[in-house]
Amino acid sequence: MAIRVNLITGRTIQQGVSMEAGKEKPAYTAACGIIELDPADFKKLGAFRSTNVRVTSNHGSVVVKAIEATQGPHPGVAYIPMGPWANMVVNPNTYSTGMPTFKGTPVEVEVAKTESVLGSLELVRKGCRGELA
């Protein structure tokens, strides 16, 4: 069962702290390799909290851990903190302004229990080498 939501990205304090502590560390993955979903969307998805999910847009796909919205409710809107996980799926179209469309990407979210959330360095490395599923 997959749901369609509108993805936005941005800073969180955990993202900031873990980024300054080192993006190679697990804490950064814990802070940013996530997607915040509204309880209503969790219900539609039919998944428990802290389940790994695959998020897919027209621009890419990434596995992150789904958690309940920390700053909700926002049904229909999903949130991945800014970072390499979000950037696998955001819309790179700049509309000739230089700015990719980081916020407002339609994505599909589906449960991916057997897939794991990669660390930031592994994610970009594998992505660049074409080794991602």
Added chain:
Amino acid sequence: METVTLTIKNQPELYLEADNITPDAFAGKKAEEIAALHVYIGREQHQLGDFFEVSGGAGATPEETKVVVNGDLSRVKYIGMKMTGGEVVVNSNADMYVGAWMQGGKITVNGNVDAFAGTGMKGGEIVVNGNAGNYLGAAYRGDWRGMADGKITVAGNAGSDLGTFMNGGEIVIGGDVDVHVATHAEGGKIVIKGNAKSRLGGQMVGGEIYVLGNIDVMMPGFAYREDVDIEMDGIKGRFALYEGDLGERHRKRKGQLIYAKLYQQIGA
């Protein structure tokens, strides 16, 4: 009118900046002189002849010069930039800035153009027989003097930011347009024969937009006034007239505020 024919023979690494491909730069020159004109790739200066076969010759003036460019030009920028007269025919897709700051003459592109075509256009005509990219007929960054005069016709679709800061002239789009049309415009006319998305006429002071198809989201600053019958340039029908942008400043005439006008065809 004399004709110069350029046929691309080597594709550039990166992109070729060819602001010399204009009747103005070619006028009065023989083929070998034209081949010696400068083009740039990044910091490197090259000659036009390094990338193009040049044949024919130019007329004495830009007005007497026709330039035909063949081959894949999708990595060539600035074709027809600042031209004042004569004619340019591009038998391919072209990259950014086709006809930018153009003052006169005519450019025909038998393909697509990328962004910033007709930037700051002052006169002349651009015909694109494919699609156009973003910022067609818009102002250069920071300039409040956008398209002043002339005409741009696109057979296909156009991108976002069409006619930003437009002050005069006319743009006709055969197909659909992306977001932001005629932002900050103070004059001129834009005709969209297909559909529009949203943000039409945002912060628009004056000028006219005609839409024959659908509009996804109307700006809150545009208010419906009345239905009107319109017949112009092969367009005929009943249109709903909206005025706006109500939030923006407007000129007054005889004590009445003069708004920008947006006409949408009824029952399209």
Added chain:
Amino acid sequence: MAEYLIKNGFVFDPVLGIKGDAADIAIKDGKIVETSAVKNPKVIDAAGKTVMAGGVDVHAHVAGPKVNIGRNFRPEDKLFGYKPKNGIERMQGGFSVPTTIRTGYDYARMGYTTVMEAAMPPLYARHTHEEMRDTPILDQGAYPVFGNNWFVLEYLKNHEIENTAAYIAWLLRATKGYAVKVVNPGGTEAWAWGLNCENIHDPVPYFDITPAQIVKGLIEANEYLGLPHSMHIHANNLGTPGNYQTTLDTFKLSEGIKPNSKFGRDQVMHHTHVQFHSYGGEGFNFESKAPEIMDYVNTHDNITIDLGCVTLDETTTMTADGPFEHHLTELNHLKWANADVELETAAGVVPFVYSANNKANAVQWCIGLELALLAKDFTRVFLTTDHPNAGPFIRYPRIMKWLMSEEARKQQFDAFKHKDKVIDATNLAGIDRELDLYEIAQMTRAGPAKSLGLAHMYGGLAPGLEADVAVFDFNPNEPYAPDDIEKAFSNAEHLFKAGVQVVRDHNIASNGNKRTLWVNAKVNENPQVMRDVKEKFLRYYTVTLNNYEVTGHYLPNPYVIEVDATQ
């Protein structure tokens, strides 16, 4: 250092009193020396050419936050006009708001060697110094603004001159500033609430003080300290028809105060860009009051002024007069930047197109020139455009042309769309005076140097002065067309800055050894002022006191003028 002998040029030098006679100028160790003092000089043959001291600009906006707003928010000001890098010259861009690199080179090309930044917001002093550091060749200083500063408003409300002076001394040191600048006294603080002070008696909201009290108090504090420059003011009500009365009222605030300066200046007030302050009439019937203004200036030697000539260009206005810039954007609907600065000042920036087709702009053009042509003492009336407000500084040679040639003025009158109405509203068409190069040298060299208290360094060719010498390819004794003046003075043939040849054969030859001038005024210890400073930083500023002072590498080559005001 190399020695130079500039031989046989037609020298115009008010300091030596040479009015175009052929003379030799010798340079050694960075100074002008007697010709007998050079042994084996490089000889520059200046026969048939004009030789003057390096130009001194008393008022231009060339460095700092509002200038950079002007640059960054006007990409269109740089379109197609960029000058590529070339040899030692770095790339240079911008027409009305040039990059720092272009600023240095373009002034040098006009034979200028010293340029004062006319308004430095103290909180942004670091920024101003960074830009000056990156401006090649020129000696520069910057005037911190005081006329809307909360300390000043609070001290002068009670006429506390000593405290005001102590605060000025502290702020000059903290910001590495040169002089006391006042912009729209009280009006800019009022602007923080969207209001203004429209005349010298219009009280400042909350602070319960009038512009007149501020101005008079700052003059007194300036003289208490004995600073090199006088208080430097942009009065209230700039740009408004009928404002000449406010200007005269402001001038009169200088009356009865004696200059106290060891630096050779004789005035207590410098009023800047007086063109913008000489308007009569109202609304569309706006007219020149230059004669009334110059009647006052000519008969009161307590003040100096600069012109602020309109050059009829597309430019970028920028001033600490926040309410004025808001007024301007309401008029021309062009983009508007504003920057209010906590406890200190504000600034606004708006592009403006001065057009020969616009009657008001043509009247402004006339007024700027009238002020000069009605002047009696050119050591007190200086050539400026309030760059870039009335026009870019690169037009100074064009203004010289207009001042030196009635024919050139006639040509411009003929280009006006509303010529007759312009003539009706002004006096310029009836003035046939043509200035000579000696008077130009007074207005651009000796006068401003003296007013700045820098006559011991700049403005002339007397032995002992800095070797700032310009050679122009202009023979005043041969017939010339008006445009020859503009051409020659836009493009110095040679320029020496402190003995270094920075322009050779019309080309930039060196980036020079630019210095930053600042004034270190010593005053008696003043615990109250220091307590006030601490308290204001603790409670109202958003930077700490310890992070405020500009030090070290921001002034890689400082030149400190020491003033002892301890008593």
Added chain:
Amino acid sequence: MTKTVTDVICPFCGTLCDDLEVVVSDDGKELFEVYNACAIGAEKFLHSQAKDRITRPRMRQEDGSWKEISYDEAIEYTARMLADAKKPLMYGWSSTNCEAQAVGSEIGEAVGAVMDNTATVCHGTSLIAVQDIGIPSCTLGEVKNRADRILFWGCNPAHAHPRHMSRYSIFPRGFFTGKGHAGRKMIVVDPRPTDTASLADIHLQIEQGHDYELLDALRVAFKGEQLPDFVGGIPKAKIYEVAETLKSGRFAIIFFGMGVTQSIGKNHNIDAAIAVTRDLNEYTKAAIMPMRGHYNVTGSGQVWGWLFGFPYAVDLSRGFARYNPGETTSNDLLRRDEVDAVFVLGSDPGAHFPFSSVKKIYNLPSVAIDPHETPTTEVCKVHVPVAFVGVEVGGCAYRMDNVPIETRKVVEAPEGMMTDEEFLSRVLARVKEIKGV
């Protein structure tokens, strides 16, 4: 024994707090405690002490492993790469000082680079808007001392600028704002009920991507004209109420962030927000300010402003400066294959660019200068670790309101590490040699 350094500037975000206190060892070689900082700022100082910190340059080998190289080798590689490229991209410049930015600019000039900073994915669209319509703004102290209407639009300072509300905007008691929070009306516009929104008097939970329309609606409401029933999901009564709240203040300030600069409309959203601010100045006093992210992204815009005349996306390739976002911006250059080498300093595009752009960097000659190990260093050919600016070396930085502050050195960098400025100066010298200047 230890000593405490006061008035320390935090080199994390554009808030540029300058009241930190840092406890270091007497010899200045170890850093123990950080006071007054937010959690992120404190972490930045503490991370400089990480035991696993990389202290020497390294080069990626064929087999994908890293090999340690000397700074000299790294300088040679960097200078060669830049000098050989037809059009290199020199990106980042936001987490470093103005002194390094100035040296980098000179390198860019010498090699004909495109200079771009992190504004390109942050407030670049704000800069475009400022070029179109201007910006009535002020320093943060004006907000503290005067503002009684605070509007946060598409920004979440509780997370991104943690001390902003306490130092400047909501809680402090200033000269004319003696009641602090109680004297201010706080409005938040955000598609989520964020932790910032939870503090607000009014939260407009806008439908994502309709900022332009809602801002336009506010302008219509100021003029008392009719509105549609809903705009961006907000009922018109609410819009009129917010318009009235703003107009009735003595001093209104709008802070805006990535919610508007990165959503569809981008520069137009900011343009409309600035237009709202302009309009408010007809009725009262109003200002607007971007919530700049990196602590010195503002500074790089200033340095390039005075050197080149443009705040970001400066193309120096032809020996003079050109600027046009959409063409000369990093993501457009990478997407279109317009550059042939990438140099990164003071930013992490590997983490913060869309992945399609990251892949382009991976496929080009590339050097990353960064104290940290990051996704960017992971995809670049050479990684040069450097001292932390604002921790191990001082230098000028510009706050979000353009106020320049000299950052402080509080602790020594590990033995033998170079600073950004030192490394760049060496690269510049080498580039000049190669180019024969």
